[in-house]
Amino acid sequence: MSSEALKKRKSKVLRSEGGTPEMKRGRGEGDPQDVRVYSEEVELDGRDPEQDFLQYKESCESLATLMSEIQDLKANGAKDGCAEVEQKRMQSCIHFMNLKKLNRLAHMRLKRGRDQTHEAKQKVDVLHLQLQNLLYEVMHLQKEISKCLEFKSKHEEIDLVSEEEFYQGAPQEISRPHLTKNDPHQLTLARLDWELEQRKRLAEKYKESQATKEKIQKSIEVKKEHLRSLQPGLNAIMQASLPVQEYLSMPFEQTQKQTEIARHLPPPLYVLFVQANAYGQACDKNLTLSISGDVDEAKALSKPPEDSQDDESDSDAEEEQEKTKRRRPTTGGQLDDKRREMLKRHPLSLCLDLKCKDGSILHLYFYYLMNLNIMTVKTKVSTTTDLSTAISAGDLLKSDTLLSCLYTSDQGRETPNPANRYQFDKVGIVSFADYVEELGHPYMWVQSLGGLHFPSDASEGVRVGSSLSASHMESTMKLLRGRVQSRLALHKQFASLEHSIIPVSSECQHFFPAKIISRLARWTTISDQEYMDLQYTRHVTEAGLAKETDLYFMAVVERGTARLQAAVVMSPRYPEISPLFSLSLSWKGERSGRTDDNLRAMESEVNVFKNELQGPRPGHQLLTNQISRLCVCLDVYLETEGQDDSVEGPREFPREKMCLRTVRGPNRLKPFKYNHPQGFFSHR
């Protein structure tokens, strides 16, 4: 016990002794020496609060009485500081001390009460926690239990044999009826055992079968190998027999192969194939046929049963498909795809080679547009000689002009199938002509050869299929051959015309005088627009004789200062339709066939009297003869011009041609007609 604490306590006591000195004294006498330290807490334990309360009341009462007594005394005039008042004041002080003590005690008691409550509360908390733990444990256990209850065994998914079967089939040691009859668990186990047993057995069996299968396969393989080894031998025999076949002109093998492929051709191409083949065998040995393209794709196409149906329904189905597609908002790309789909060709195409006498070959490639149900053709010409020399002949053998107008006005630019119009509208194709370059030309005769017939305004005898094809075959083949020959002849002629040489064959020599002074100076091709723009061809254009399909050329014939321009329209059907010349002469001013009757007469000399210039059939030399005639006429024109003039000096063109008369008739025409054996010129 520290002296300081002791002092503190002492001072405290002292202070409190100041309040209640007698009580302290009394109590202090009773306490032992070592517990001299006064502990109010201990005292608190020993006191009863009820008593304290009574004591408090008592003190308050006595204090009140004392106070009133003092007041009475004072009122009675007792002097301040008289003994009696002093006495009473002493007594009330003691009572105050007592009240103070009681207050302190009450405070302590309150504090103790609080401590006690706190303690109790803590205890309750601990207990509550314990309770919580227990509850959680319970929940967990319940969950576990439910999990266990929900457990499903794998075996439930396994299909087991029924109980009766099990007892029948399973041996005793597995079924153990004495155990299992009453215990379903054991029963299930036993059944599972039995299942396992059975499965093991089956697996073994499967393995065994597999092995035998492999063995058999191997043996098959061996046999196949053997068969395959036979093939080269057979091929060798076939190869060896080829010369014999050829010698006997019986190309069995090739035709067999072709007919095999031909089965996959679409119907129109098949008709064409059969008919061309037949025609080739019967009438035309120089016609050969071949099929090109992806056979597998064609096979895939012809697989579905729609093959047997009519093509019309095929395209109808396509249309319907288009319709449903159409509902969706279409972008440009989709339309493009649709167009491509619509213009799709059959994967197989037919190549027909026509050989001409001079060794050049016309290759015709026939295609079938499945969705449009029309046929198109592309062409190529291969020749024995080099054809690159003539520039103006560039268009002559081009695919798109070579066969134009083979029959009258068959330009092959628009589709002949009227139904296509509606199909095009749907996908926004304006004209088939835009696709001709890529797809080939749908000429009418091609459709006829393929047995496709489209009714047009002019109703003729309707024949469809093979008979239609057959009826067109011969004439078309002849036309084709004629066309190619005329084009090749022209090509050759153009080459020399470009070098300003007019080729005149010996058969045609007598059409012209021996001496021709006018010379061809230029031969060029011009565009149709250039042609139309010329002043002196307007009457031709107005008469509708210059068509889009025609070829246009410009020839320039010169003699001295005179220069004759001839604009030429050449029909693709040349020489059947003869070229048409329009003239313009620049000599002492410009004059043309429109303004000068003599130039007009020259025009008619070459245009109208062309039959005299035809030469040997079929008239391939017509063009060159016409140009030669033009040169002769220019000679005559220049030599007979202005003879009446009394012009000074020598004439530019001395008279060399023999003419009976230089002018004749009311319009004073010059003699342009040449009379062969006599060699003079006369009038028509």
Added chain:
Amino acid sequence: MGPVELLHMSVFSQSFSPCGRFLAAGNNYGEIALFSLSAALSPDATRLSQKPVLTFTAHEGPVFSLLSTDCRLLSAGNGEVSAWSWSELIKKNVKPLWTKRPNYKSSLEIPEINSMIINPRDNSLVVGGGDNNIHILDLEHGVFKSVLQGHSDYVHCVSVREREAEILSGGEDGAVRIWDSRTGQTVHCIEVYKYEECARPQFGKWISCLTTDSDWMLCGGGPSLSLWHLRSLSPTSTFPLSGCQRQAAFYQDMILAVGEGQSVSHCLLGGEVKAQIPCSSQSLNTLQLNTNSTEHRVLTVGGSSDHIDVFTNLSYRAFSLSF
């Protein structure tokens, strides 16, 4: 007839039928076509009524001259004259009544006949052509009774002055000869190209059109078209037309002329060109006025195309007949 032939066709001659309802036209292919004017001029005329009702080949060469008498159509081809009955032609029977050829001296080329005219005084046909001579065919007896010789080149055109019994002819040699039809002698010879007011040396000297009316003569060709007073044999007026004229006619107080160039020229007697009416052909060969019928009074013009332009009113082209 193909389109190319049509393109190169020229119409050289025309003649109206005596009834005035039909027009015959000859072209360079020797064909004569008959057009029905009454059909073409009717209010319900179609394109088809502007086509010939009949076309037939009359001669080998071009038909340079056609002429109608009171019931016949006379046509001249290469060195021959044929007569056709109008009534038969209208019924579409094509058969010449007769064909006659003048007596030509042998020549390599058959001379053409460029012009014919009837001399009503003795009912004879005056024929001028390629052999430089004028042949007179007696229509009563059907024989060539005389030949007028004098031109040094071929004869383009002939004309007749009935009252004076004179025949006029113009030729390639540039001379207009006036013949006495009774004696067959040249009375006068006017060399038009020697007169300064008419001469056009850049063209030449030939006379290709000639027509007369009482004392007046109209002639032209290489030289300018000019009006002559025959009694004084002097040109009174020349007409400033650019091309060479091929046919001219008096009409009321006017002169109509056609030739090179695309128009019919209307000239006044004083020498002014009053109007030039465009036609469809580039150059014109023939013009004809239908005086035979009052209801079909038209002017028709043919030239270097297959069209014959019809003028119901002289001042504009109404429509075209075509071969």
